Amino acid sequence: xxxxxxxxxxxxxxxxxxxxxxxxxxxxxxxxxxxxxxxxxxxxxxxxxxxxxxxxxxxxxxxxxxxxxxxxxxxxxxxxxxxxxxxxxxxxxxxxxxxxxxxxxxxxxxxxxxxxxxxx
Amino acid sequence: xxxxxxxxxxxxxxxxxxxxxxxxxxxxxxxxxxxxxxxxxxxxxxxxxxxxxxxxxxxxxxxxxxxxxxxxxxxxxxxxxxxxxxxxxxxxxxxxxxxxxxxxxxxxxxxxxxxxxxxx
Numbered sequence: 001x002x003x004x005x006x007x008x009x010x011x012x013x014x015x016x017x018x019x020x021x022x023x024x025x026x027x028x029x030x031x032x033x034x035x036x037x038x039x040x041x042x043x044x045x046x047x048x049x050x051x052x053x054x055x056x057x058x059x060x061x062x063x064x065x066x067x068x069x070x071x072x073x074x075x076x077x078x079x080x081x082x083x084x085x086x087x088x089x090x091x092x093x094x095x096x097x098x099x100x101x102x103x104x105x106x107x108x109x110x111x112x113x114x115x116x117x118x119x120x
Numbered sequence: 121x122x123x124x125x126x127x128x129x130x131x132x133x134x135x136x137x138x139x140x141x142x143x144x145x146x147x148x149x150x151x152x153x154x155x156x157x158x159x160x161x162x163x164x165x166x167x168x169x170x171x172x173x174x175x176x177x178x179x180x181x182x183x184x185x186x187x188x189x190x191x192x193x194x195x196x197x198x199x200x201x202x203x204x205x206x207x208x209x210x211x212x213x214x215x216x217x218x219x220x221x222x223x224x225x226x227x228x229x230x231x232x233x234x235x236x237x238x239x240x
Contacts, residue, residue, distance in 0.1 A: 009194075012203070014132060016236060048168045048183055061181045061188060063168055068179070072187050072207070074129075079238035083132070083203065087192070114232060116136060118199035 009117025010087035019107025129237025139227025
């Protein structure tokens with residue numbers, strides 16, 4: 001992760017996981033969000049998840065004291081859209097993303113990193 | 121909004137509101153999220169909000185059948201970081217963002233739009 005401009009508040013990381021698995025398992029997804037937050041050094045306030053049923057997708061978010069991690073899955077496409085918004089210079093979104101990749105084993109992850117904050 | 125490539129699933133819109141107000145009012149923020157989702161033609165599954173207390177910030181998310189709208193506020197900086205991820209071609213993130221701007225009256229909004237999906 002490059003050094004962030006001091007005027008920015010944190011990184012917003014958008015990660016597209018292709019060729020991933022375990023994407024309709026809501027318990028696994030809840031565990032993944034909590035483990036990812038822990039790896040980032042973030043504090044979980046709440047985890048809200050919705051399963052669209054059967055082998056369908058899951059949509060969910062971990063609300064953090066430092067913003068959020070969200071996940072939306074399309075198991076029928078082996079695809080998950082994740083975003084990690086972590087404010088605070090001691091938190092590490094890359095560590096959180098690595099945990100999520102370990103849970104879902106994507107063949108490929110496309111990542112975009114955007115600096116955000118009141119100085120922007 | 122430009123026409124989205126048929127391989128993409130939806131737009132992820134990152135909006136930074138500067139010079140905004142009402143940013144520590146958790147009831148107003150809940151109402152704003154619900155109104156924004158309605159304006160977008162989206163279905164709210166859940167609204168999870170956390171107020172850091174007193175005149176402090178609010179962090180929250182509306183979980184949607186079509187993904188999510190999140191908001192994180194820094195009232196002491198008159199700044200809010202919003203993201204709107206709306207999957208489905210009939211939903212309109214611009215309409216949702218306009219509602220949020222009407223609620224919080226920013227002096228300036230900076231917007232980034234990113235196409236996402238399993239074809240990307």
